[in-house]
Amino acid sequence: MIMMSGRRILRLSFDLPPDADAELPERLRRLLEDFTPRAQLLEDGALVDLTGATRWWQRDARGITELVQLRALAYFGVRSSAGVAGTPMLAAMACALTPLGRRTVIDDSPEAISAFLRPRPVRELPGVGGKTAALLGEYGLHTVGDVADVPQQTLQRLLGARAGRALHEHARGHDTTVVDPTPAPASLSTEHRFPRDELDPAEHRRALLALADDLGARLRASGQIATGVTCTIRYADLSATRRSRTLPEATQHTVLLARAAYAVYDSLGLQRARVRSIALRADVLRPADRAARQLTLDAGDDKPLVIEAVADRARARYGRQVLYPAALAISSRPPSARQWDRGDRPDDARGRRVT
Missing domain, CATH: 3.30.1490.100 (DNA polymerase, Y-family, little finger domain)
Incomplete structure (x- = not known):
């Protein structure tokens, strides 16, 4: 069963130039925080919780995303691809399929989530590497929809208790990850x-x-x-x-x-x-x-x-x-x-x- 989360999560992937200024990521962070304080910089982009920003900006998530991409390009010359969905997992999957300068928005409804998620190859789910995808393929589980139709106990017997449970949840679009604005440890x-x-x-x-x-x-x-x-x-x-x-x-x-x-x-x-x-x-x-x-x-x-x-x-x-x-x-x-x-x-x- 696919459940709606009520959240609107934006996943951005930035195309940073090779000679980018060392301060550019911090400038991008400040740009995102102009829209909402719940912005988390990642290695290759950012994760932004737009749930509380739509009412303030009097725009839906798509409208705010277009504005964010436009400002990043106009102010800093940074192009980006974007995915918007009800969970960070779905937003990241949508972003990975989106060309630079474009955006993919998944409505927060069971029908829209199912239409996007079920046809995707199972290897696109988080935590599914080549070996796991090959193992699932041996049992005829090639798409996310195939996995979603399998009982959780079966997946746990194949992959182990924790991995099977996580895969069962992800295949149904469930993701409880939150956007953490705390800066990541130095690296x-x-x-x-x-x-x-x-x-x-x-x-x-x-x-x-x-x-x-x-x-x-x-x-x-x-x-x-x-x-x-x-x-x-x-x-x-x-x-x-x-x-x-x-x-x-x-x-x-x-x-x-x-x-x-x-x-x-x-x-x-x-x-x-x-x-x-x-x-x-x-x-x-x-x-x-x-x-x-x-x-x-x-x-x-x-x-x-x-x-x-x-x-x-x-x-x-x-x-x-x-x-x-x-x-x-x-x-x-x-x-x-x-x-x-x-x-x-x-x-x-x-x-x-x-x-």
């Missing part, structure tokens, strides 16, 4: 864009190492440690997969960040995927003096960290190009990167040249 991000859609897993892993090396150097320079990493992979069809992993212990060391990044990448099970870009984010940063390190009897674990400290001193004196991981020396092609900090705000676009 650092960097992105590698391939010059062409890349099929080679070795190149994917090489890019991950370069990203981990960049994040590690920036964390150490700023005296911070990360408690987790998030890897975002964008494909040739403009879809994306995002996976996060909590680190066994908070760290700022390249070798440990790279291990975590490799583990996230391997968990995706990509086979011959045409990858357009890979982004790596260090999550929930804390001061480095709060780091605790697990003792080990293996002296070999300390060797990379000693080398890293020497490399940092050499780089500080002679520049970033003087030392780098050997795996990055197999090609002279310069990777291009976009980097963000403090809640994924774009700050610069530094290319890293490997000689």
Whole structure:
């Protein structure tokens, strides 16, 4: 049974320019807060609760969304796609299907929600990755409607109690997520864009190492440690997969960040995927003096960290190009990167040249 929520949630996806000002995300936040205080910035856009704003602005959710998009373009030159629905999940799904400069609005009625949701591929539901979609497909559950018609107990036997219950709720359009205007914990991000859609897993892993090396150097320079990493992979069809992993212990060391990044990448099970870009984010940063390190009897674990400290001193004196991981020396092609900090705000676009 599909229920109406009474809410009107706007999901925006921003197309930020590569050379965007570091203050642009904060300016976009202030623009959204001109309409409602319930605005939450995300990694690639924003989530806005318009429920209480429609009466004040004497416009429906579509009208407010058009005004938000127009002001973002006029004031800051930022184009966006938008989805409006009764829940954040439905708004995000609608936004993902909407071209830049356009908007998709799902009326808050059972008929409209069902018409949008039921034909969608099951992999578009949150929490459904490639392996879960393949497992459901083996039982003939290819669309959201297929899943919605299956008893919750059946899904729980297939996926486990928690995952089955969540999938059962999502397939019926239920989502109790709220818009949280509290700023997200500080983070650092960097992105590698391939010059062409890349099929080679070795190149994917090489890019991950370069990203981990960049994040590690920036964390150490700023005296911070990360408690987790998030890897975002964008494909040739403009879809994306995002996976996060909590680190066994908070760290700022390249070798440990790279291990975590490799583990996230391997968990995706990509086979011959045409990858357009890979982004790596260090999550929930804390001061480095709060780091605790697990003792080990293996002296070999300390060797990379000693080398890293020497490399940092050499780089500080002679520049970033003087030392780098050997795996990055197999090609002279310069990777291009976009980097963000403090809640994924774009700050610069530094290319890293490997000689």
